[in-house]
Structure formats: structure tokens, C-alpha cells
């Protein structure tokens with residue numbers, strides 16, 4: 001299978017077939033499969049009663065998801081680009097994420113939100129963001145960032161069986177759709193349904209000299225960087241967090257204790273986001289084993305610019321990761 | 337909202353009533369031709385590197401591309417009543433509005449190519465065009481134009497200026513809460529705001545019938561005591577006549593208005609759109625109503641221009657568009673370090 005879009009759509013299809021409570025809603029979820037393919041094929045199979053194009057009304061359809069979830073359904077809602085969250089975020093962060101807690105546990109919120117993230121293809125400041133850090137910041141959302149088709153399918157099935165709001169952040173450059181560059185790989189994905197539990201990071205590559213912790217499209221990019229680093233004799237361990245919430249701190253800490261050096265790579269804005277949070281959690285468990293301060297590489301707190309050389313200057317690249325890793329390992333000489 | 341073609345005497349009457357002269361009409365024809373030529377040239381350049389496989393990230397122009405061919409009459413009919421000091425807030429489909437507002441085609445094209453000479457030095461791109469001198473802004477976020485234009489209108493009123501602000505939007509955008517909320521505020525404070533809805537019958541792949549229970553957006557304005565005009569968006573004269581009333585009213589301090597112009601986009605929602613949500617026949621039907629051809633025919637009927645004059649204007653427009661593209665292509669890209677500049681004023 002090529003890419004996460006097919007995998008997510010297949011997972012929804014398999015679960016929808018047996019669960020009448022699942023409906024899919026959002027803008028252009030029928031003909032366009034929510035633009036990035038996450039709902040493709042569902043309209044043809046389930047029709048407009050269960051696969052529903054909404055008017056451009058994010059606040060309303062997110063709020064409807066809250067109300068429908070509170071009365072027994074499991075809405076699967078598309079937020080076409082994560083960048084549009086501002087148009088519907090109140091219903092998400094003040095209600096979808098909080099109603100279970102605020103109702104003293106009376107209302108579960110089984111909602112699965114699908115959203116497309118990421119830049120690198122020239123779509124500029126309002127269509128290239130990642131923003132999962134914003135969701136992870138608000139208590140009540142589970143935050144899923146699949147990096148492979150295998151994970152995308154298994155994590156989506158877990159989301160569809162979860163009684164909580166789960167936001168699945170699918171990177172556009174991992175969708176496998178022909179109109180976008182593809183940075184993933186062709187994979188074997190089992191036909192039958194399977195689940196992957198949340199909160200289990202995946203060690204994508206083993207290494208002894210440093211740990212690169214990352215998510216989304218930065219996983220394949222970090223793996224490419226690790227290959228280059230290997231040629232220079234630097235062994236990079238690459239860890240895909242897979243879910244930011246819940247977070248598998250143990251795997252991160254164990255790796256940090258092993259290598260003593262950690263680089264966190266993120267396509268989100270640098271400050272007050274995933275990189276800082278992961279660094280904090282890792283140092284809390286591995287401080288005595290660290291040989292150098294934890295480093296990070298992320299978008300340097302500017303909006304994503306349109307023009308290619310500008311965009312390339314701010315989104316972490318393979319070369320950027322290699323350079324950051326080298327610098328971090330170079331710190332070994334000083335520390336050893 | 338197609339309207340029948342008026343008989344010659346009626347056409348003269350309508351022009352008279354709208355205060356449209358030969359000179360203005362010819363200028364509108366030329367501008368509409370420029371927009372069409374500009375959009376089609378951008379489409380050509382955008383396609384470079386994107387065949388046989390359409391890859392949005394390839395070629396000299398990257399990212400999404402929403403073109404306005406077919407919708408020229410709306411932009412031109414409205415903007416020919418504006419001055420540089422009036423404000424326009426546009427959308428993800430902004431080129432026709434920008435050109436009609438008088439933005440330099442070269443700097444516009446350069447921005448679309450991501451060049452240092454572009455309107456925003458390459459930082460904005462095609463959906464995010466800004467020109468302070470022309471008081472022009474836009475947004476890739478649907479529904480974002482309304483409140484910002486209302487804010488400009490508020491500012492004009494507060495400062496005692498006679499300018500108006502225009503918010504362009506699609507019919508899909510008018511379903512967004514910002515439309516209703518903006519009308520609430522603009523009607524309450526009688527702001528000099530004109531909302532122009534380009535009803536091209538589709539929002540992305542979603543036909544209007546699948547997103548709106550009623551036939552039109554403009555009647556909603558009545559609920560706020562705001563006058564609304566439903567016009568033929570493929571007819572620059574009809575658009576102009578309504579816009580004139582709306583804009584003059586607003587300038588005189590009598591508050592906001594809504595114009596809904598029914599029109600059609602000839603190209604896909606964005607370039608690369610497979611368009612499986614509409615039929616070829618439908619597109620052809622609307623081609624018969626091409627606003628440029630229609631205006632040309634009227635100019636000939638009025639004997640305000642002959643075929644040769646029109647051809648001359650079209651050539652002139654083609655040359656201007658080509659010149660803009662040449663300027664853009666020849667311009668340098670911005671330096672990478674500029675990416676880190678300009679977050680704060």
C-alpha cells in the first residue's frame with residue numbers, strides 16, 4: 001500500500017461496515033475524499049446519508065459532532081487542513097475535549113477528527129501548518145500522528161473504538177496521493193482489521209550515538225538523515241512517537257539513557273510545543289545519563305513562507321537534521 | 337441569475353440609468369480581457385513541470401492555484417466604482433479582484449511565482465496578496481474576508497472618511513458564521529460595507545444544493561434590514577448598476593449592502609481538479625454566457641466598438657499579461673534569510 005490516505009480510508013470503511021453509529025462528515029468528504037483522501041471511496045459505498053458534505057461551517061459541524069457523540073453516535077469529522085481549526089476550535093477545545101471531564105464523566109466524546117498537516121509543497125502560511133502541539137496542549141484530546149500506512153490503519157481503528165476525541169494528523173506528504181510529493185514508502189498492510197494501541201512509540205532504527213525523536217513526515221526524513229549519518233560513522237536511533245497524547249515516555253527515556261544524546265525534530269513551531277515538552281519529559285527521566293543538553297530542530301517561530309527558498313529555510317530538511325545531529329555528536333568530544 | 341439580453345433601446349436605457357459611458361465600458365472590456373489573459377497565462381505556467389503527473393509541488397509555481405476565469409464581470413463591475421482609498425478584502429480566489437483594484441500585474445505575477453519583486457516579497461503567494469497602497473488584502477481562510485472588511489468600514493466611519501470597504505466571497509463562504517456575524521455588526525452600526533458574493537454554484541466539489549437549503553444567500557440580508565441585490569454575474573452592466581447603488585449608499589452614510597452575483601468558474605476549483613462533480617455540458621452552457629463575449633457583442637450592437645477595436649483591446653490585454661509574466665519570471669527569488677524576518681513590525 002502506498003501512503004496513509006488509503007490506510008485511513010480503509011480503516012474507516014472496515015469499522016463503518018460493522019458500526020452503524022459511525023458517520024463521516026466535513027467539507028468535500030464525498031467526491032474529493034476530504035481532499036487528502038482520508039475518506040475516499042466511502043461515499044460510493046455508504047452514500048450521502050452516512051458520508052455527509054457539510055456547508056463550510058467548521059464551528060457548527062464540530063459542535064454537531066459533540067452533540068451527536070453525546071447521544072450515541074461516533075462522528076468521524078474532517079477538518080480539511082489543520083490550519084482551519086480556528087474556524088471551529090471553540091467547539092473542539094472547550095467542548096469536545098472537556099465535556100467528559102466537566103460533566104463528571106457523564107458524557108463520553110467518541111469523536112474521530114481527521115485533519116491534514118504539513119508544508120513543503122508551496123501552500124504558504126495558512127495551509128502548511130502542523131499545529132498538533134496546540135491540540136496536545138489542551139487536556140482531553142488524544143493526538144495521533146501516523147508516519148506509515150501500517151500505523152495509519154491500526155491507529156485509525158483504535159481511534160474508531162476509542163470513547164474519547166482523537167485527532168488524527170495525516171501529513172500531506174505521506175498521503176501517497178499522486179498530486180503531492182510522497183516521502184513514505186510502499187508498504188505491506190494487512191487486509192484484515194487490526195489495532196495499534198495508543199501510547200507506544202516505535203523505534204524505527206537502532207543506534208548508539210544519539211536518539212532522534214520525531215513524528216509524522218519527519219520520521220522518514222530522520223531515517224534518511226540517519227542513513228547519511230551512518231556513512232559518517234554516527235549511529236542514530238530514530239524514534240517515532242506515533243501518539244503525542246498519550247505519550248510513551250518510557251521508550252524515549254530508555255533510548256536517551258542508552259545514547260546519552262537526544263535531538264527532537266518537529267515540523268511544528270519551535271517554541272512552547274512538542275520539542276520543549278519532549279525534552280522536558282526525557283530529561284526528567286534521563287538527566288544523569290545525558291552527555292549533552294537535549295537539542296531540537298523545528299520551524300523557527302515564523303509563519304510558513306510561500307516562496308520555495310524561504311519555505312525550505314524554515315521546514316526541517318534531511319540536511320538540517322544531519323547537521324543538527326552532527327553538531328550534537330560533536331559535543332561528545334567536549335563531554336567525553 | 338441569468339437575465340435576458342436587452343433590446344438595443346433597453347440596453348441604452350440601462351446604460352444611461354447606470355451612468356455607464358462608452359469610455360467606461362471599453363475600459364471594463366479591456367480589464368476583463370486582461371484578467372482572462374492573466375489567468376490563462378498563469379494556468380499555462382502553473383502547468384509547467386506538472387505533466388504527465390500532476391504534482392502540486394513541481395514547476396515554477398507551487399501550491400494550490402485557484403483561478404477566476406468566467407468571474408471577471410463581478411470583480412470589474414464592482415471595482416470600477418472604487419478608488420485606491422477604498423478597501424477590498426478578497427479570498428482564496430483573488431487575482432481578478434486584485435487586477436480590478438488596480439494592482440500592478442507584474443508585481444502580482446511575481447508574488448504568484450514567489451519572487452522577491454512580488455507584492456509580499458514572496459512570503460504570501462497566490463492566496464495571500466496584500467497591497468497597502470491599493471488597500472487590498474486577502475485570505476486563504478474561507479469566510480475571513482467579511483469581518484476584516486467590516487473593520488475597515490468601521491475605521492472609515494470612525495475617521496469621518498467617505499470610503500467604503502468591499503468584502504468579496506464565494507457563495508460557500510456565505511454559509512460560514514462570519515457572514516451572519518458581520519451582517520449583525522455592519523447593520524447595527526450602519527457601516528459603509530458592501531459584501532459581494534460570487535455565487536459560482538460550487539464550493540470546492542460541493543454543489544450549492546448540497547450546502548444550502550434555499551436558492552440564494554442574499555435574502556439573508558433582509559433579516560438584518562440590509563438591502564440585497566441579486567444580479568447576473570456574467571453581465572458587467574448588471575453588476576455595475578447594483579454595485580453603484582450599494583456603494584453610493586454606503587458612501588453617503590446609509591450603511592451596508594449585499595450583492596450576490598450569480599456566475600460560473602470555467603476552470604476547476606483549483607488547477608488539477610478532475611471536476612467529476614459537474615458535467616462538461618454544464619460548463620459549455622455557461623461558456624455561452626461568457627461575460628467578455630457578451631460585453632463585446634453589446635459594444636458592437638451599440639456601435640461603440642467594431643470587431644477590430646475589440647480585437648485590438650484583446651491583444652493589448654494579452655501583451656500586458658505576457659509582460660507581467662515576463663517580469664515575474666525574470667525576477668530573482670528572495671534570499672533564504674528573509675524567511676526569518678518580519679514576524680513583528
Ligand SMILES: Cc1ncc(C[n+]2csc(CCOP(=O)(O)OP(=O)(O)O)c2C)c(N)n1
Pocket residue numbers: 027056058080084087428429476477478479505506507508509510534536538539540605
Ligand atoms: C475555514 C475554511 N474552511 C475550508 C476551507 C477550504 N476551502 C477552500 S476554498 C473552499 C470552497 C469555497 O467555496 P466558495 O466560497 O463558494 O468560493 P469559490 O471557491 O467557489 O470561489 C473551501 C471549502 C478554507 N480555506 N477555509
Ligand SMILES: [Mg+2]
Pocket residue numbers: 506507508534535536537538539540
Ligand atoms: Mg463558490
